[in-house]
Amino acid sequence: xxxxxxxxxxxxxxxxxxxxxxxxxxxxxxxxxxxxxxxxxxxxxxxxxxxxxxxxxxxxxxxxxxxxxxxxxxxxxxxxxxxxxxxxxxxxxxxxxxxxxxxxxxxxxxxxxxxxxxxxxxxxxxxxxxxxxxxxxxxxxxxxxxxxxxxxxxxxxxxxxxxxxxxxxxxxxxxxxxxxxxxxxxxxxxxxxxxxxxxxxxxxxxxxxxxxxxxxxxxxxxxxxxxxxxxxxxxxxxxxxxxxxxxxxxxxxxxxxxxxxxxxxxxxxxxxxxxxxxxxxxxxxxxxxxxxxxxxxxxxxxxxxxxxxxxxxxxxxxxxxxxxxxxxxxxxxxxxxxxxxxxxxxxxxxxxxxxxxxxxxxxxxxxxxxxxxxxxxxxxxxxxxxxxxxxxxxxxxxxxxxxxxxxxxxxxxxxxxxxxxxxxxxx
Amino acid sequence: xxxxxxxxxxxxxxxxxxxxxxxxxxxxxxxxxxxxxxxxxxxxxxxxxxxxxxxxxxxxxxxxxxxxxxxxxxxxxxxxxxxxxxxxxxxxxxxxxxxxxxxxxxxxxxxxxxxxxxxxxxxxxxxxxxxxxxxxxxxxxxxxxxxxxxxxxxxxxxxxxxxxxxxxxxxxxxxxxxxxxxxxxxxxxxxxxxxxxxxxxxxxxxxxxxxxxxxxxxxxxxxxxxxxxxxxxxxxxxxxxxxxxxxxxxxxxxxxxxxxxxxxxxxxxxxxxxxxxxxxxxxxxxxxxxxxxxxxxxxxxxxxxxxxxxxxxxxxxxxxxxxxxxxxxxxxxxxxxxxxxxxxxxxxxxxxxxxxxxxxxxxxxxxxxxxxxxxxxxxxxxxxxxxxxxxxxxxxxxxxxxxxxxxxxxxxxxxxxxxxxxxxxxx
Numbered sequence: 031x032x033x034x035x036x037x038x039x040x041x042x043x044x045x046x047x048x049x050x051x052x053x054x055x056x057x058x059x060x061x062x063x064x065x066x067x068x069x070x071x072x073x074x075x076x077x078x079x080x081x082x083x084x085x086x087x088x089x090x091x092x093x094x095x096x097x098x099x100x101x102x103x104x105x106x107x108x109x110x111x112x113x114x115x116x117x118x119x120x121x122x123x124x125x126x127x128x129x130x131x132x133x134x135x136x137x138x139x140x141x142x143x144x145x146x147x148x149x150x151x152x153x154x155x156x157x158x159x160x161x162x163x164x165x166x167x168x169x170x171x172x173x174x175x176x177x178x179x180x181x182x183x184x185x186x187x188x189x190x191x192x193x194x195x196x197x198x199x200x201x202x203x204x205x206x207x208x209x210x211x212x213x214x215x216x217x218x219x220x221x222x223x224x225x226x227x228x229x230x231x232x233x234x235x236x237x238x239x240x241x242x243x244x245x246x247x248x249x250x251x252x253x254x255x256x257x258x259x260x261x262x263x264x265x266x267x268x269x270x271x272x273x274x275x276x277x278x279x280x281x282x283x284x285x286x287x288x289x290x291x292x293x294x295x296x297x298x299x300x301x302x303x304x305x306x307x308x309x310x311x312x313x314x315x316x317x318x319x320x321x322x323x324x325x326x327x328x329x330x331x332x333x334x335x336x337x338x339x340x341x342x343x344x345x346x347x348x349x350x351x352x353x354x355x356x357x358x359x360x361x362x363x364x365x366x367x368x369x370x371x372x373x374x375x376x377x378x379x380x381x382x383x384x385x386x387x388x389x390x391x392x393x394x395x396x397x398x399x400x401x402x403x404x405x406x407x408x409x410x411x412x413x414x415x416x417x418x419x420x421x422x423x424x425x426x427x428x429x430x431x432x433x434x435x436x437x438x439x440x441x442x443x444x445x446x447x448x449x450x451x452x453x454x455x456x457x
Numbered sequence: 458x459x460x461x462x463x464x465x466x467x468x469x470x471x472x473x474x475x476x477x478x479x480x481x482x483x484x485x486x487x488x489x490x491x492x493x494x495x496x497x498x499x500x501x502x503x504x505x506x507x508x509x510x511x512x513x514x515x516x517x518x519x520x521x522x523x524x525x526x527x528x529x530x531x532x533x534x535x536x537x538x539x540x541x542x543x544x545x546x547x548x549x550x551x552x553x554x555x556x557x558x559x560x561x562x563x564x565x566x567x568x569x570x571x572x573x574x575x576x577x578x579x580x581x582x583x584x585x586x587x588x589x590x591x592x593x594x595x596x597x598x599x600x601x602x603x604x605x606x607x608x609x610x611x612x613x614x615x616x617x618x619x620x621x622x623x624x625x626x627x628x629x630x631x632x633x634x635x636x637x638x639x640x641x642x643x644x645x646x647x648x649x650x651x652x653x654x655x656x657x658x659x660x661x662x663x664x665x666x667x668x669x670x671x672x673x674x675x676x677x678x679x680x681x682x683x684x685x686x687x688x689x690x691x692x693x694x695x696x697x698x699x700x701x702x703x704x705x706x707x708x709x710x711x712x713x714x715x716x717x718x719x720x721x722x723x724x725x726x727x728x729x730x731x732x733x734x735x736x737x738x739x740x741x742x743x744x745x746x747x748x749x750x751x752x753x754x755x756x757x758x759x760x761x762x763x764x765x766x767x768x769x770x771x772x773x774x775x776x777x778x779x780x781x782x783x784x785x786x787x788x789x790x791x792x793x794x795x796x797x798x799x800x801x802x803x804x805x806x807x808x809x810x811x812x813x814x815x816x817x818x819x820x821x822x823x824x825x826x827x828x829x830x831x832x833x834x835x836x837x838x839x840x841x842x843x844x845x846x847x848x849x850x851x852x853x854x855x856x857x858x859x860x861x862x863x864x865x866x867x868x869x870x871x872x873x874x875x876x877x878x879x880x881x882x883x884x
Contacts, residue, residue: 067600068867086511089867093643103645106600106868124604158869173494173533177551216520218530418856425852429845440495440516441533442585 034059034101037359038119038127040109040297041135042069042092044345045329047415048352049133049359050102056360060102061127063119067091067106070158071414073345074423076197078161080204081169081436087422089158090415109136112300114322131324131359134311135352136295138330138343140288141308147268152288155197166441167285168205172213173441176220185282187225190273192265193289194231194238196380199248201287202227203383206255211384212436228258228281230265230273231290237380237388239342240396244388247398251382265290292343294331301325306333306340316368317355326355336373345413346376379406384431461486461528464786465546465554467536467724468562469496469519472756472775474842476560477529479783483790487529488554490546494518494533497585498841500772501850503624505588507631508596508863514849516585517842536563539727541749558751558786561738562779563722565757565770567715568735574695579715582624593870594712595632599640600868603647612709614652617700619692620716621658621665623807626675628714629654630810633682638811639863655685655708657692657700658717664807664815666769667823671815674825678809692717719770721758728752733760733767743785743795744778753782763800772840773803806833811858 035058039046042064050062068089077083096102105127111120118126139156142148153164168189175186189205191198209225229236229252236259237248252259260275265286267274273281294309303319304312310333311319317334319325329348333340341347354371361368375392379402382388387402397405407427414420430436462485466473469491477489495516504510523529532554538547545555566583569575580591595616602613616632618625636652656663656679663686664675679686687702692713694701700708721736730746731739737760738746744761746752756775760767768774781798788795802819806829809815814829824832834854841847857863 066868067596084511084513085869086513086865086867089869091643091866094862094866097642100645105604107604121604123601158867162869169494174550177532177534177548215524216518218527418860418862422849422852425849433845435521435845438513439518439521440513440585441493442512442516442589 035130035363036061036128037131037133038063038129039133039135040064040119041137041295041329041331042066042104043072043135043137043329043348045137045331045348045352046133046135047095048349049135049326049328049356050096050099052353052356053101053359054099056101056356056363058101058131058359058363061105061129062092062096062102063105063107063109063121063127064092065106065108066158067093067104068158069095069415071419072156073410073413075155075158075161076201076204078158078438079155079164079168079201080208081165081439082204082430083423083426084438085158085162087419087426088161088414090419095415109297109300112297114301114303114325117324129324131326131362133352133355133359134295134297134301134325134327134331135329135348136297136331137348138292138308139295141291141293142288143291145265145268148265148286148288151268151270152192152286154288155201156292162442164287165438168208169439169441171284172217172220172222172225176217179220182221182224183282184284185271186284187222188228188281188283189226189285189287190228190230190281190283191287191289192230193291194229194233194236194259194261195289196237196378198229198231198287198289199236199252200381201289202229202252202257203255203381203386206257207384208436210256226258227256228260228283230260230263230275232262232264234262236261239378240380240388240390241394244390244396244398248380248382248388251386255383292330298327298331314368315370316358317351317371318358318368326358328352328355334371334373336371341373344378347373350374379409381406462557462790463488463555464558464560465490465556466560466562467491467546468564468722468756468758469493469531470499470562470564470756470775471772472564472758472779473560473562474522475776475779476562476753476755476783476786477523477526479780480528480786481526483528483783483787485528485558485786485790488532488556489519489523489529490532490534490536490548490554491519492533492535493585494520494531495585496522496842498846499583500837500840502582502585502588503628503631505585505865506582506591506595506628507635508592508866509631509857510850510853511865512585512589514846514853515588515841517846522842536724536727539724541728541730541752544751556751558753558789560753560755560779560782560786561722561724561728561758562755562775563724563758564775565719565735566722568718568720569715570718572692572695575692575713575715578695578697579619579713581715582628583719589869591714592865593868595635596866596868597870598711599644599647599649603644606647609648609651611711612698613711614649615655615708615710616653616712616714617655617657617708617710618714618716619657620718621656621660621663621686621688622716623664623805625656625658625714625716626663626679627808628716629656629679629684630682630808630813633679633684634811635863637683653685654683655687655710657687657690657702659689659691661689663688666805667807667815667817668821671817671823671825675807675809675815678813682810719757725754725758735770741795742797744782744798745785745795753785755779755782761798761800763798768800771805774800777801806836808833
């Protein structure tokens, strides 16, 4: 083994990749650990769930990304525990792995806020497998309703989304495109116009973090696309065939998409260090942890702050905080003092459906409509990892725009009953 | 309901699609039933299994294919039984479907010939889910060996393929490309050269159905690609970590790909009609069944014969027999007599690996090497359903040829443990 300091990064999301890339020319050995062998481009998961993109388009093999960065070793593994005092992490299958510097970049996971039935019945949308499962389920609902139209009465074609933030709004808009523009052409008998898309949110606004004019535009666009809004409402209970709201209203549905809240990856709980809202680890200004200067946290798992203000859990925050921590580790090696993290606000954006999006620039200027939509496409294309995924995604979008078709409309269900494998005796 | 005759087709493979398309302008109502909502392009499944193609590239949504053919209704369902006397079929999820004409096009499934352990441990390669599972498993073996190189000793990187026919040879060649050309660049520490690919076949030849010069070429090419051959050998027993051969040799392996034999879809057994070798239903010369003229069988499920000679179970036989049955049904409506099926032999072909293939033309002329490889690419591209899948597949092949990369190298495992979903109480 080399004598160079060993940096262990847990998580190959935007944050973890940022750290590893920043360490390319720094004399350290890096071990990058993730449960999956690919980086998930989370902003496009909703497009996998709605049959617009192939699963493979938003999953980039991590090993390929670091093929030419000799100081990075990838390990597909799940973290079982962290021995903070002993400076090593335990893996479920192998390990332990000792570290000199540890960077936690595990991201966020869904938070059901103890809503009864949610953990059993809701569909989260944080992993590629989540997206594939939701796609299978949505397409199966239409196949089931086609076989037996009585199921429509029972809510088979009602789709409820919790959360009117970007994920909820983007998913609702994409489902609306799918249900009202594409599927009617393929179901010769099914009354697809009976499909419903309903967003439920505790707040009074959709896209609450955007400026007023964009919120108004988004609301109007969603309603024009037949998305029903239940604002100022919360989910009280989820069952296999219904969602009950706090107001008492019961919606018949077999599909609840949970885009309603996140919490830090439970990895954060393993540290035994102080946590803030949503389980996010409290951090120094340079993103190291107060008691353990050799441990850093980036992205959604940490209370990443800039100018004393805790930042929202965004991809751009994860990316920038990862790069910052890479630089801080390099400075430590040279005994240079840590620097406070400073976020470069690039604004934010969300699509509402085909040809419709909202953009809020950091200078508070706003943009909406088709131009905002093309800006959204361009930015996300640029952010995708790898030339290949960019070209494939552009191709899928272009094809879909030209033909109004979606090729990834296939149900590859893990539960898929295989034809019975039979042993046959030849006479 | 209309009074037009009702044709029920079971199976949306090459045979079933051929029947349905042939009936486009015939005054019948067609119900096409399949377990999946997509048509599987089986000749390219091995490319999904070896990370060259996306799963979505070889699965074409059936509904899209018949969007403009008004007389076809698609139904995603599994057949539970056939009431031959009552002329109706039972579905697992939904009521009986009555028919005037029934066409069985269920294809073939794997035949383990009662080999102990095969049903539990072997990987067949007949469905898209089979291919995805094999891909996950192969990639996982390398990740496991990278975590713990001792596993190589235990056979983690030994891959055994039963069957030296086209499927076995194509899979072996593609695995060799993956292991020896691509993966070494991505594993900085793992000794990937220890990976082994071994073909076992009872026969003395690889690609036994091809002419002698092609067999010799294929053997030489495989050996040049480090594929080991165990010819004149059979598998006696399969375990989770070994394969025992009839000769007594035991090969340590965790991966046995079964490309060693097929039998008719068990649907054939439901008819109660005479069956031949491999469970294939015996047929009249026009491909109707002897006792039930209203029932036809096409493709791998039937003993499809031409000029009195039973044909091999090939995609081209399925396609042509399907089209033939479509025409026979049209003739019945006009009270015209049935015609014997006549197969138009187009020869056959198989790839051995990048830049290497064999082609045997019906006139017994042969071709091998890079030109044969390009012929293979062209033919399979032309046979793929839909412009879109053709372009995507061409793109994937081109990308792979130019970069020696494979993008679909991601493990999307259904068993994939999701991060624990945690409910969090806010203080």
